[in-house]
Every structure is written in structure tokens, then in C-alpha cells.
């Protein structure tokens with residue numbers, strides 16, 4: 001991750017993007033021209049009828065750049081800008097990840113280590129540290145789930161998101177994509193590339209084209225222009241054998257495949273592959289973003305501008321995050337059964353603590369009470385914290401989870417009160433109604449200010 005790459009992928013503020021500027025200018029800055037990208041970029045300019053180009057592009061494919069290598073470079077700034085590979089260094093070792101500087105020598109993943117070293121004798125080889133990669137991955141996925149519960153992870157460093165439901169809250173998909181890129185960089189100190197499109201297939205192709213540290217929007221009406229010049233290998237599911245079969249038919253580009261009768265494709269490749277490729281060649285991909293069973297969660301977290309060691313400030317932040325989680329749950333129509341507290345220390349060590357409630361909730365008062373107990377139980381004294389997070393997991397549709405009214409629990413209408421706040425917020429704007437504790441940091445109104453007594457479970 002060189003300085004120039006970071007500059008090239010310069011982060012934009014919401015205001016920058018909201019200002020009526022074409023996405024093109026930013027994408028083109030400092031990037032070599034490439035037909036596929038150039039045409040798609042052209043298409044990402046605003047159209048005349050004042051429709052946003054990314055209106056019909058709710059699918060994001062997000063992929064970390066040279067993930068394992070980037071994770072390693074966080075603690076080895078001396079290696080930034082140098083050819084670095086991660087992998088086994090023994091006689092049978094293979095490359096698991098390579099920085100873009102190493103790729104310039106022709107090195108790529110799955111290559112035998114001996115070959116990589118011949119291609120670039122000065123390359124630095126680091127052993128893999130999978131615990132580190134899992135930890136960074138969890139942080140990245142938490143950022144995604146902060147945006148939408150509709151996250152489909154494909155591997156540690158890659159996921160599809162459907163941001164349809166997040167627009168009203170966060171803005172159009174391209175704005176959401178830039179916000180995610182900024183957060184990943186700010187919180188995890190690595191870069192990622194994002195493809196924004198109307199289908200998973202095109203979003204994935206777009207993120208590959210945008211690499212490294214880039215964003216590419218392919219509006220629905222530009223899909224064919226983006227897709228048809230690409231080599232047939234770009235089509236999902238085309239391996240070496242299929243590629244050979246297509247070449248025997250004289251089909252080199254996706255456009256060639258698109259303009260071949262389906263019958264011909266079916267005869268050459270079989271019924272299912274033939275019809276599948278014919279659909280993909282026109283950008284048709286009906287697959288929706290699939291959230292793995294049991295992985296739905298809604299969370300919010302905050303990285304402090306500077307490390308914080310004041311428990312009062314941290315409690316206040318946990319209250320604010322609990323509110324955000326509850327509001328999101330209610331807006332998305334979910335209740336969560338498990339409440340998770342996340343704490344990252346100044347040295348990046350991260351811990352999580354969770355508790356499963358007797359009945360699922362979307363009430364910030366209950367989420368905060370739980371997270372507060374989890375926080376107090378850590379006994380952190382004045383440890384310096386970099387980040388705190390609150391998450392609700394084990395989500396159920398609120399409609400399917402009637403609230404159990406327990407005799408030993410003061411129900412006292414918290415949920416109704418918070419729903420009233422939702423309505424006031426919808427009418428008068430964010431922050432129009434909030435706990436007094438969040439308005440004046442010096443005053444403790446008793447909303448969670450006193451230690452919370454453990455509730456019987």
C-alpha cells in the first residue's frame with residue numbers, strides 16, 4: 001500500500017459526493033485508461049433527467065486489496081511500498097497473498113514460493129498469521145453490518161451487500177460505498193475496492209476492475225457496454241474447459257457469447273451451462289444477497305478521535321450506540337436475542353462479550369442495560385480504548401417475536417416510549433428527542449447513570 005495509492009484512492013466526504021459532481025472525475029484521477037472501465041465510468045455520470053445513476057444499483061461487492069499482505073503491513077510500515085508476499089517459505093511453500101508491488105514482478109497467489117523468489121529476488125516473505133486476518137476480517141464485516149443486515153460474506157476479505165434498505169438513512173449506493181471505504185481505512189488501516197451494480201455478477205466484476213483502492217459504479221443501462229468487450233473468462237463459472245469450448249466456437253468476448261443463439265451454446269456446453277452463460281452475457285443474474293443463517297446482526301461502533309480512558313465518556317458512548325442499534329432494529333423490523341459489546345484497546349487488541357436475553361428486544365434501554373453490565377464486568381479501570389461497539393445478534397422478525405411480559409421485569413412502556421421518539425424523530429429530525437444524558441455530558445439524569453443492578457436470568 002504505497003502513499004501514491006492512498007492518494008489516488010483519496011477519500012471523499014459525504015458532502016463531496018452529494019455535491020453534484022460526476023463520479024467519473026474521481027474515478028479517473030490518476031488511473032490508467034482502460035476501455036472497460038472508461039466506458040463504465042462514462043456511464044456513471046449523472047444523466048440529464050436528474051436521476052442518480054446509482055439508483056438502480058443496490059448491490060455492492062467489497063473486496064480488500066491484497067488482504068493478508070495489507071494486514072501485515074499495518075505493523076510493518078518499513079515494508080510499505082515494497083514487494084512483499086505472505087506464504088509458506090519452505091521448499092513446497094506457495095504464495096497466499098502479494099502486495100501490488102510484488103504483483104508487478106508477475107507474482108500472484110498460489111504460485112510456488114521458489115518461482116516467486118526467482119521472479120523477484122529482493123521480495124520480502126512473511127509467514128501467515130491467520131488469527132490476525134480473522135480479527136481484521138471481523139472488524140471489516142462489522143462495518144458492513146453497520147450499514148445493512150444484508151451481508152453475504154464470500155471469504156474473510158470479501159462480501160456482497162444489498163444496501164436498498166440503507167438509502168434513506170445513508171444516501172445513495174455510491175455514497176454508501178465511499179463511506180464504507182473510508183471507515184475500513186480509518187478503522188482497520190487497510191484499503192478495499194468496491195463495485196456498485198444492479199446484480200451480484202456485475203458488482204463483482206466492477207470491484208475487480210476498480211482495484212486497488214477504487215470504486216466503480218456500473219448503472220443498469222451501462223451493463224451491456226461494460227460487459228461485452230470483456231474476455232469470456234469474465235463470465236461467472238467459465239473455467240479453462242468452458243473457455244476452450246467457447247474458443248472452438250470462435251467466441252472470444254462476452255459480446256460474442258451474447259450474440260450467439262442460445263441453442264448453439266446449449267449444444268456446445270449442455271443445457272444448464274448454455275442457458276446460464278447466455279443470461280450472464282446480457283448481465284442477467286437473478287441471485288439475491290444471501291445472509292448466512294444465524295448471521296444476521298445489527299450493530300454500531302465508534303472509533304474515538306483519540307484514545308479514551310474515562311469510563312463516564314465510554315458509558316455515554318455505549319448509551320448512544322445502544323440507541324442507534326435499537327433505532328435500526330425497529331426501522332428494519334427486527335428484534336435481537338443476543339447483545340454484544342465490543343472493545344478495542346489502544347494497541348488494537350479487540351475483545352467481545354455477549355449475553356443472550358430471555359426475550360428478544362429492540363428497546364435501547366434494555367440493550368444499554370445489558371451492554372453496561374458487560375462493560376462494568378470487564379473491570380477496565382482506566383485502560384485506554386480506541387473503539388467501542390454494540391451489536392444485536394440472533395435477529396428475529398419483530399412480527400414473529402411477540403414480547404414476553406415477565407412478572408419480575410418492570411416493563412413500564414419503554415418500547416412504546418421509544419417508538420414515540422422514533423415518530424418525533426421522523427417528524428422533527430434526528431436529535432430532537434434524546435436522553436438528557438446525551439445532551440449535557442456534565443449532568444447525570446439517572447438514565448443509566450447509576451450502576452445497573454444485575455437482573456435475574
Ligand SMILES: [Mg+2]
Pocket residue numbers: 063064065066067157158
Ligand atoms: Mg481480496
